[in-house]
Amino acid sequence: MSTEAGSHAGREPQTLAGAQDERLERLHSYFLEGCSENVRPALGATLERARVVRDGYDDPVVGDDLASSWYASAAVVELASALELDEADVRGAAAAVAEACALPLSAARFVLFTQSVGNERLLELPPLAAAEIQLALMLGLDVLSEVSLWRRTAGGLECILSLGGVGDPSRRIRAEAKAVLRGRTRLSLLGGSTLRSVPVNRFGQPYAAVVGRVGSVEPDVAHAYLAEAATALGPVVEREQLLEHSASRESTLVGSAERRLMRLGFDLHDGPIQDVLALAADVRLLQKQVYPFVLEEYREQAHGRFDDLSSRLVELDRELRELAHSLETKSVISRPLGEILHREIDTFSERSGIAATLEIRGDPDSLSSGQRITVFRTIQEALANVREHAAASAVTVRIRARRSAIEVQVSDDGIGFEVERALAKAAQRGRLGLVGMAERVRMAGGTFEIQSAPGGPTNLKLTLPRWEPL
Numbered sequence: 001m002s003t004e005a006g007s008h009a010g011r012e013p014q015t016l017a018g019a020q021d022e023r024l025e026r027l028h029s030y031f032l033e034g035c036s037e038n039v040r041p042a043l044g045a046t047l048e049r050a051r052v053v054r055d056g057y058d059d060p061v062v063g064d065d066l067a068s069s070w071y072a073s074a075a076v077v078e079l080a081s082a083l084e085l086d087e088a089d090v091r092g093a094a095a096a097v098a099e100a101c102a103l104p105l106s107a108a109r110f111v112l113f114t115q116s117v118g119n120e121r122l123l124e125l126p127p128l129a130a131a132e133i134q135l136a137l138m139l140g141l142d143v144l145s146e147v148s149l150w151r152r153t154a155g156g157l158e159c160i161l162s163l164g165g166v167g168d169p170s171r172r173i174r175a176e177a178k179a180v181l182r183g184r185t186r187l188s189l190l191g192g193s194t195l196r197s198v199p200v201n202r203f204g205q206p207y208a209a210v211v212g213r214v215g216s217v218e219p220d221v222a223h224a225y226l227a228e229a230a231t232a233l234g235p236v237v238e239r240e241q242l243l244e245h246s247a248s249r250e251s252t253l254v255g256s257a258e259r260r261l262m263r264l265g266f267d268l269h270d271g272p273i274q275d276v277l278a279l280a281a282d283v284r285l286l287q288k289q290v291y292p293f294v295l296e297e298y299r300e301q302a303h304g305r306f307d308d309l310s311s312r313l314v315e316l317d318r319e320l321r322e323l324a325h326s327l328e329t330k331s332v333i334s335r336p337l338g339e340i341l342h343r344e345i346d347t348f349s350e351r352s353g354i355a356a357t358l359e360i361r362g363d364p365d366s367l368s369s370g371q372r373i374t375v376f377r378t379i380q381e382a383l384a385n386v387r388e389h390a391a392a393s394a395v396t397v398r399i400r401a402r403r404s405a406i407e408v409q410v411s412d413d414g415i416g417f418e419v420e421r422a423l424a425k426a427a428q429r430g431r432l433g434l435v436g437m438a439e440r441v442r443m444a445g446g447t448f449e450i451q452s453a454p455g456g457p458t459n460l461k462l463t464l465p466r467w468e469p470l
């Protein structure tokens, strides 16, 4: 885990003795100290929830105990997911819990661990990031010196995470994982090995295995930690499998949809664009041919009309080429997303006269290529609707790349519409803008929602899950 500046590394927990109802607040100060501005709001929200826990108990001492240990575990998860937690922090947090809850240190560590690995915030993270936090806590608490997570694959066995070891996990560790996945546990007890392992079950079957090398605790204690970790890893591993399934389905579907679009772009280029060029040549020829027959006094007028026709054809050619170009996928994947969106939005503004703003937070280039295409095409389609239907004076496109998801919002200040009715009517007329957008997003495992009403404004929002840790 990170040891970047701003972590709590090396700091001793403060003395938390004091008035009972101040323990939670002092624990909060302990965590706040040294954390970056980014995590402060999350820690503040965690404190608020902990106060609710505390105030829910008649006995203030019991309430404060529970709230303090709950707070510490939630704060550990917040810091870890912001990459601001290191091993010294974990030990410091355990010592702080021991003091706040008047528990022996070993018990405080176990409490902190079980509550942290089971914290529901972990399920918002990309699964591998969550699993990494869960496993790294055992290293931070010195329960294990090395730990790895294994999964069964079609061809055998795959190590999906390995922490604390030097280089790849050893053959013994691999053998241990294999044995667990075959339903045999604690093989390594024979021969006094320092390895301990547990299965992560799914529908009662070992689906993944965690193998750890015992650190500075008794092997049985390490085993207890591993068993807790395996329970907490169940839903995380399950989610990982679901997302992986979505990701591969997404890339297949996006791939075929994009191939169709690209085909359309080529057809446009080979058909209508060539026709327009031929038409423009015909117009020039016609001009030459009819000129001798036009009376002197009408020549200038005829000239003007031909010029007008020619420039409309030039414009039509340009529009068709732009359209063909926008159907091309290559640039969406190969250029930075921010850059192509800025270009798209500038062109939109120029051509429609509607003021358009793009706000990007986080790194949009951390999206998978399928997700980038989904984001780009949805924004294209949403802007087309704003131009065609909204009578808006301004539109804002907001992209927020968060650690758990990517959010896109397109808001216009136009006339709005009745969503249900418009969708039903559009379907009847074979209009597929909104329906297509929703479908694209659904294919990518995300959510899509439109808020609008006659009189406006219109707000379109989509969220795509992250498959991979940042």
Ligand SMILES: Nc1ncnc2c1ncn2[C@@H]1O[C@H](COP(=O)(O)OP(=O)(O)OP(=O)(O)O)[C@@H](O)[C@H]1O
Pocket (backbone or CB within 6 Å): 385, 386, 388, 389, 390, 391, 412, 414, 415, 416, 417, 422, 423, 426, 430, 431, 432, 433, 434, 435, 458
């Ligand atoms: N931003 C918007 N402001 C006002 N009305 C909108 C907006 N977006 C969509 N609509 C309404 O919803 C209807 C359906 O939109 P949709 O994109 O599905 O179809 P379309 O734009 O009519 O046709 P297509 O997108 O297939 O060219 C539109 O006809 C319009 O009445």
Ligand SMILES: [Mg+2]
Pocket (backbone or CB within 6 Å): 381, 384, 385, 432, 433, 434
């Ligand atoms: Mg449309």
